Amino acid sequence: MSASIQKGVNVLKEVIDAPIASFFASCVHCGLCAEACLFYTETGDPKYTPIHKLEPLKKVWRQEYTLLGRLAKMTGLAKPLSDEEMDEWQELVYDSCTLCGRCTLVCPVGNDLTYMIRKLREGMAVAGHAPGGIVSAVKRTVEIGSPMGVKLPALLNVIKHVQEDTGLEIPVDKTGAEYLAVLSSMEIINYPEYLGALAKIFKQAGITWTISSEAFEATNAGIQIGISDIARQIVSRIVDAAEKLKVKKVLSPECGHAYTALRWEGPNLIGRPYNFEVVHVLELLEFLRDHGKLELEDKIKEAVTFHDPCQIVRRGGVLTAPEHLVNAVAENYVPMPDPGKWNWCCGGGGGASAIHEPDAEELRFKAFKRKKSQLEATGVKTMVTACANCRITLEEGIDHYGMDTQVLGLTELLAEHLKR
Numbered sequence: 525m526s527a528s529i530q531k532g533v534n535v536l537k538e539v540i541d542a543p544i545a546s547f548f549a550s551c552v553h554c555g556l557c558a559e560a561c562l563f564y565t566e567t568g569d570p571k572y573t574p575i576h577k578l579e580p581l582k583k584v585w586r587q588e589y590t591l592l593g594r595l596a597k598m599t600g601l602a603k604p605l606s607d608e609e610m611d612e613w614q615e616l617v618y619d620s621c622t623l624c625g626r627c628t629l630v631c632p633v634g635n636d637l638t639y640m641i642r643k644l645r646e647g648m649a650v651a652g653h654a655p656g657g658i659v660s661a662v663k664r665t666v667e668i669g670s671p672m673g674v675k676l677p678a679l680l681n682v683i684k685h686v687q688e689d690t691g692l693e694i695p696v697d698k699t700g701a702e703y704l705a706v707l708s709s710m711e712i713i714n715y716p717e718y719l720g721a722l723a724k725i726f727k728q729a730g731i732t733w734t735i736s737s738e739a740f741e742a743t744n745a746g747i748q749i750g751i752s753d754i755a756r757q758i759v760s761r762i763v764d765a766a767e768k769l770k771v772k773k774v775l776s777p778e779c780g781h782a783y784t785a786l787r788w789e790g791p792n793l794i795g796r797p798y799n800f801e802v803v804h805v806l807e808l809l810e811f812l813r814d815h816g817k818l819e820l821e822d823k824i825k826e827a828v829t830f831h832d833p834c835q836i837v838r839r840g841g842v843l844t845a846p847e848h849l850v851n852a853v854a855e856n857y858v859p860m861p862d863p864g865k866w867n868w869c870c871g872g873g874g875g876a877s878a879i880h881e882p883d884a885e886e887l888r889f890k891a892f893k894r895k896k897s898q899l900e901a902t903g904v905k906t907m908v909t910a911c912a913n914c915r916i917t918l919e920e921g922i923d924h925y926g927m928d929t930q931v932l933g934l935t936e937l938l939a940e941h942l943k944r
C-alpha cells in the first residue's frame with residue numbers, strides 16, 4: 525500500500541463515527557436512493573447509486589470495525605483499499621455527486637448518505653484522488669483568498685463601477701455596521717449586479733452594512749474537496765473579519781454552499797459558537813418584506829418559475845422565502861415540478877462545476893436533462909434562482925441544449941422592482 529493511500533485509509537478510519545457505522549449496518553438495500561439521484565435517473569447506470577458511491581468507506585468500515593471483516597483481512601481473504609479503487613471511485617465521489625442531499629431525504633432508514641460522501645471525500649483528498657479543478661480552486665483559496673483568484677483590487681474595481689452605476693455607496697471596512705456582506709467570486713466576476721442590488725435594498729431599508737477588505741469571499745472550497753483544516757481556515761477568515769468590524773450579522777450571499785458552510789458547518793469547524801448571527805440574503809429579504817421595508821412596484825407580468833438551490837432550500841432550511849419573494853415580484857408564478865425540499869439539483873453543486881474534464885462536463889449535461897424536462901413541463905421562458913453557481917450551471921445547460929430560457933437572480937429581480 526502506497527504512503528498516500530495509507531494516509532487516506534487512516535483518515536477514513538478516523539471519520540467513521542457511530543452514525544456512519546450504524547448507517548452502513550442499517551441499509552436494507554431498497555434502492556430508493558438511486559431513484560432520488562439525478563446522476564442515476566438521467567443515465568440509468570447503477571454505478572451512480574448513492575450507497576454504491578460509498579464502497580471505499582464501507583470497505584474500510586467492514587475491515588476495521590466488524591468482526592468478520594477483520595478476520596477476512598487478517599487471513600488475507602479481503603484485500604485492503606487500493607490506489608486503483610480510489611482512482612475508479614473519484615468520478616463517483618466528486619463528478620457525480622453534488623452533495624445535493626436528495627438521497628438522504630428519501631432513505632427509509634434515515635441514512636445520511638450526503639454526510640457520508642462528504643466524509644469519504646476527506647480520505648479521497650488526502651490520498652490524492654480529488655479532481656484537478658477542485659484542487660486548483662482550493663489552492664487559489666488558500667493562497668489568494670478566492671477559488672476563482674479574485675484579489676482585492678479586482679473587487680474594488682467592481683465596487684467602483686457599481687457605485688457609478690447606482691449612485692450608491694458600497695461601504696468597505698465600516699466598523700459597527702449591522703451587516704457584514706460576504707460574496708461569492710462567481711457573483712463578483714459574472715453577476716456584479718448582485719452587489720448593486722444589495723446597495724439598493726439596504727438603502728431602502730435604512731440598514732447599515734459593509735464589505736470587508738480582508739474577508740469578502742464566502743464560498744468554501746475546503747468543504748467541497750473534503751479537507752476540514754482548509755474549510756476551518758476559510759470560515760475563520762470571515763469570523764475574524766466579523767469580530768474585528770464588530771458587526772451584528774453576517775449576510776451570506778445567494779451562493780448555496782457558502783451558506784451551509786458558514787451557517788451549519790462553521791461553528792463545528794472552529795469549535796465554538798459565533799458571536800454574530802448568520803443570515804441568508806433570502807431570509808433578510810423575507811424579513812424586510814414582512815416588516816414593510818421591501819416595498820415593490822410594477823410586478824413582472826410574464827410567467828416565471830423558480831429553481832430551488834439545494835443548499836439553500838433542502839440542506840439550508842430556507843424553505844418558504846423563495847416562493848414568498850417570487851410571488852411578491854411576479855404576477856404569474858408557475859412552480860417547478862417537485863418544488864421546495866424535493867427539488868432536483870442543477871448538476872453543478874458540491875464542486876462539480878469546477879471539474880472541467882470532458883467526461884465530467886458530459887455527465888453534467890446528461891444530469892441537466894432532469895432540469896430541462898422540469899422546465900419544459902412549466903412551459904415558461906423565465907427561470908429565477910438564488911445561487912450564482914446554480915445560475916451559471918443552468919445557463920450552460922440551457923445553452924448546450926439550445927433552449928429559449930433566460931435565468932434571473934432573485935435578489936437582483938427584487939432590487940429592480942423596488943418602489944422608487
Ligand code: SF4
Nearest residue numbers: 561621622624625627
Ligand atoms: S447527494 Fe445528491 S448527487 Fe450526491 S449521491 Fe445523493 S442524490 Fe446523488
Ligand code: SF4
Nearest residue numbers: 551552554555557631
Ligand atoms: S435508500 Fe437507504 S436503505 Fe435504501 S439502499 Fe439507499 S442507503 Fe440503503
